[in-house]
Amino acid sequence: QKEVEQNSGPLSVPEGAIASLNCTYSDRVSQSFFWYRQYSGKSPELIMSIYSNGDKEDGRFTAQLNKASQYVSLLIRDSQPSDSATYLCAVRPPSGSARQLTFGSGTQLTVLP
Amino acid sequence: DAGVIQSPRHEVTEMGQEVTLRCKPISGHNSLFWYRQTMMRGLELLIYFNNNVPIDDSGMPEDRFSAKMPNASFSTLKIQPSEPRDSAVYFCASSTTYVNNEQFFGPGTRLTVL
Numbered sequence: 510q511k512e513v514e515q516n517s518g519p520l521s522v523p524e525g526a527i528a529s530l531n532c533t534y535s536d537r538v539s540q541s542f543f544w545y546r547q548y549s550g551k552s553p554e555l556i557m558s559i560y561s562n563g564d565k566e567d568g569r570f571t572a573q574l575n576k577a578s579q580y581v582s583l584l585i586r587d588s589q590p591s592d593s594a595t596y597l598c599a600v601r602p603p604s605g606s607a608r609q610l611t612f613g614s615g616t617q618l619t620v621l622p
Numbered sequence: 623d624a625g626v627i628q629s630p631r632h633e634v635t636e637m638g639q640e641v642t643l644r645c646k647p648i649s650g651h652n653s654l655f656w657y658r659q660t661m662m663r664g665l666e667l668l669i670y671f672n673n674n675v676p677i678d679d680s681g682m683p684e685d686r687f688s689a690k691m692p693n694a695s696f697s698t699l700k701i702q703p704s705e706p707r708d709s710a711v712y713f714c715a716s717s718t719t720y721v722n723n724e725q726f727f728g729p730g731t732r733l734t735v736l
Contacts, residue, residue: 543724551729552713552727552728552729552730553665553713553727554727555724555725555726558724597665609655609667609670609678610655610667610725611667612664612665613664614664615664615665
């Protein structure tokens with residue numbers, strides 16, 4: 510079982526719709542969770558971080574964390590063609606661990622005009 | 623503010639040659655990470671430094687790979703000798719603290735080994 514799993518997609522949504530990206534992780538004691546956006550040919554860009562159960566909103570983006578289910582998601586409201594990218598979920602173990610971020614393989618999102 | 627700086631942006635070399643990739647982290651960041659990204663394996667952590675000291679190099683694939691961080695503002699990743707399977711995009715990232723670990727990535731170096 511992969512440590513961090515994402516559906517590879519591609520996920521296609523029409524412009525203006527809500528895009529829902531999902532991520533599950535295997536290490537129950539994971540503490541910090543991140544979503545990165547990566548445009549083709551570019552580097553990953555941090556867009557959201559979440560540390561506590563529940564929802565965290567930032568503009569059109571909402572991150573949701575459920576530690577009991579070992580599940581983290583990213584919702585993008587009013588999707589725009591400029592949101593078309595690969596979204597990487599990253600998970601960090603508890604403080605003090607020698608291990609650092611583990612990335613999922615990414616979900617490719619296409620927003621259709 | 624300058625972000626993470628990497629050089630070169632593109633490198634094409636022949637099998638057996640030595641390759642050196644360079645990274646300048648964001649000023650004030652005390653952790654530095656080297657990643658490799660391929661279609662097959664995704665984004666993999668190779669090694670990371672904390673306060674210029676290598677903490678975990680378990681991701682370094684072989685002895686052909688080595689990394690150094692002689693000071694807080696510079697790091698290198700060296701491959702000697704290079705092989706075609708080393709072809710990938712190599713990213714450097716830095717962060718301010720160990721706990722929060724919000725990492726910021728450089729633009730990457732696209733390496734092609736012929």
